[in-house]
Amino acid sequence: MATATTRMKSSAQTPVDLDTATFPRLMLDLAKTRPDGVAMQEKLYGIWQPLTWADYRQRVEDFAHGLAGYGVQRGEIVAVLGDNRPEWLIAELAAQSMGAAVVGIYPTSIGEELEHILSMSRARVVVVEDQEQVDKLLRLRETSESLLVEQVVYYDPHGLESYDDPWLVDFTEVEAAGRRRAEQQPTWFEDEIARSTPEDIAVICTTSGTTSKPKLGELSHRNLLTMADHLTEIDPADHTFRYVSFLPFAWIGEQMLAVAIGLSRGLTISFPEDASTQRNDLREIGPDVMFSPPRIWESMLSEVQVRIDEAGWLKRKIFGWGYDVGDRAAQARVHGKGGGGPMSWLADQVSTRPVRDQLGLSRVRRAYTGGAPLGPDVFRFFHAIGVNLKQIYGQTEICGIAVVHRDDDIAFNTVGQPIPGTDLRISDDGEILLRSASVFRGYHRQPEETAKTVDPEGWLHTGDAGYLDEDGHLVVIDRAKDVLTAPDGSRYSSAFIENKLKFSPYVEEAVVFGPNREGERMTAMITIDPGTVGSWAEHERLSYTTYTDLAGKPEVYELVAEEITRANEDLPESIRVARFLLLHKQLDPDDDEITRTRKVRRNVIDERYADLIAALRRGDDSVGISSRVTYQDGTSILRELSLTIFDLTTYSIPEGRGRRPVWSGRR
Template identity: 70%
Template structure:
């Protein structure tokens, strides 16, 4: 007999009130209070498939019993690798129900990353999404002696696999029903005995300078963060949230799981990456959290669409944008716009701004967050001008992803906001940002030395970032080790300059070098293949590959226009003097960027040392070598010449690539 949700009492506190202070207890409380409400919905074959709170709790119970039958014990770690699906969260909550912890692995992770995480966490059971993820584990199995079971939840393509350690997710649930019938009170007792200070989730750090560390986050850590965020931005059970960023990322654990369970709102999972934008429009989320690359991608889409529109539509949007910008400028300062501006804004919103929000799926959005990396002030301004309440947050995995945020009536585009309630902020003498709150993590998994270096005895988290406060707002400069001074004493941050360049829709990534000891500031730029390719087609420029496109002279001048615009607001000593267009995109599989798209500067400095040196010396060209392996095993060494473009060659009246904020390129 299978226990139902209403047979699993939520443990009570000393005063008789239910204690919903762990994720499993929150889940069962919701299943008792709102059994028929939709907890999650997943789109399959174009149709939304709902899962109610009672069904959610039942499946978590069955899978928890199934894990117990597999030998998973309290204190162990279970790994989950795959895209966002209901089974991901069912596995997570089931693992936590028996007192174990879950570690998420990015679905794009390969080889050494997977071995590193599974080995450090001593994982014995891995929950993998599909054939692709299962194949990764099978290839690495000889290096993973501790792994004895791999559970998959998408059986497509796995019908002919006969490895003895493979189990279907549904089979584990069925075996859990049998195990639960033999131990009817075991899980309820385990959930009741669970401590909120137990490890709930292990999240990997970004790993920009070394291999990712495994940060232990307790239920208390995550729920304290959720409560502190609610105090400035209340969420309700009626809010809608589309979950499409990996659960391995602290950002998704923060909003989708911690806030989702504490407020009981519905999570929606897109069918796949190709339908993500359409599914987002269909749901119309009330709240959204995405790293800068998502917002930058949306802006690029708008700029391309406006460019392709006729002159009348461009003019209408340009007028509407200017009105929206004036309106937003007053709103973010907490001021009430005047009567005339409110009236004009209604017209502008109806004819120019709302249609853009609708195309992006943001019509219902009450607030959007961005974090994980800096977002350029110009991008911020754009979204507020079109009516999107976008706010920067600042935090780290080690403090549950968020400690500082903008409030609705006090958004400053160059800051990351003010500390959340319950959070203390201090700037050390050397400029490092220190944070303290109940959300500071337990420590790095099996790494007490690194933990002691990161959190002092008074509970202050050393972020490793440099910054300063301005009227209570925090301004983040860059990683402390990356902040330097130019020869004339000007404070210089590579990330700040890079973000200004990346405002161009044609730039996917930029890495800035130099600036100290009198050396020129230079840059290695990676073009955005979609937007730059579309521009090339409109200009009737033929090309074959990414490398071919990046080598075109008109493309160089297009990007030079973006660099020139970035240079306009920079002090003379920090302006980019030369740049090169890299012949390839940066790839997380090559360790050049992290899974959250942060540049690994150490890897870049080593791998592209020849390019960096040529930029510094002011050479006209640099030749890079690459090895290509074809499917038939043939290996070819190829030399690629890259032009180094001096900004002194860019004429100020050259209109190639110039653009207004909304993409009206001449």
């Protein structure tokens, strides 16, 4: 069956006993051995509020008793919906302490998606953050026939003071009731933890749902802790490490770092005050480790480009020099050839270190990206400024990680090699297969789907196409069903081309459409980045009102045309983008156009924008579309728009126009 197989074996001492460890047991151990150590801290009103391991344990016990008082039993599922706060982890550990599991729901989820997860999980208790999430559930209660929710617990009471629905209860009230119950059953909490096993379901994470409703993947304590053990065998971590948690706990990546590695290695978890202070809070904490999907790294690069473009000529010159020195040093370093020296040190001090500091990455020892491919150019940029960024590869079904780069062996077009304890196989038809103790238990209440995903030999069928290069690194091409063949027979990945286009600071999203028949060319639908394009427009003294107005400007089309033409230079002739249009709106997860982790739902795009795609392929000059615009007062109107289609086959970059450096939006 296999055309290539590789495995990395474990060699280091196992730090936790995987045959007995569960998240609550690890929390109990930390509360006993490091009672005064800071388990987590949250910034409120500009001041960091610490929670020690002893306090953490007490609040978990109180809330667990409170959940038991509401009838939550072993084997049930508690849902949590909201932004990252200490209460999320307290609720998660409390449920796990009594043998229940937690399903995380993205705070932006609404309507059918929210109903689907709650109905599939049969959750009777939902822990939510604030008034916004409470209102969602109150509306859903009025319309849903499948909802089984009996109690909603909120942990931010702001705006809920006048709500008197008995369906709702304050988080602190549940804790208080739990304390009263604990007085009557003082040994119950630790007895329940002792009853739990590593095979119990710890969390249920939703899949990305790019082609259908998300499935609910069951992950056991053993699944997650095995992954944490194997990853830290390559990249050690200990209780001195700090981690800033700002990505949703519903995402497997945050469960992987903040919970599995956080509890097994005793990391201190910090929660920013809100999204607007996130960057400043990141700078204050100076995390040692960071894990973010590509959109975060791409947005950081865009921020650097805007800041440098606004700087004076001297600062731009100094950074440009320092970047070039750092890039050369990084190329040597990632291939295990050193890369230090006096010049590198000087360049770091005067050029790249200040940029890392501005991004909150000055203390990062290693950073990871995963969940989707990261463009090689973005990857290279962060190494040039001194960030030890590594690509990982995995899925929810294998606890988020199975393959990773090593410190001195990084190739920007690969995702590295398997972590210890993981088997990797490339099937005869090019599909990536994975096997390890971290492969999930299955999809909740979907045994048929589980059987399609994990075969009788334990191999996880990822659905991704890839191959192993001559150094044993895994190269992921794309989803197997999305690998296409050009008219000349060349095989290509839409995602690879899209990442090339998205490296431009002006491109937020790109969706590429391959030719359907002989004679057609590659086309693309682009959404612009309103921040960087808006900054460019101000610099060019180009006035505009709305996103739609900005995206329709001929000058913006020319700007993007040059960026795509530059990207085309590195592509074979048969898969170069020949025509594109700028969409009048950004792609929105609430419209089902992209997932919560910003993966494009191609089936939705193909259906919703069928007329635009057909016009692109035909080579039309423009295409009409109807768009409903909703104003702040709630009124809306239907507008008829005409979108320009730009033909790159007749376009050439103006003579004498210099190439834009990687770190700048200016030429």
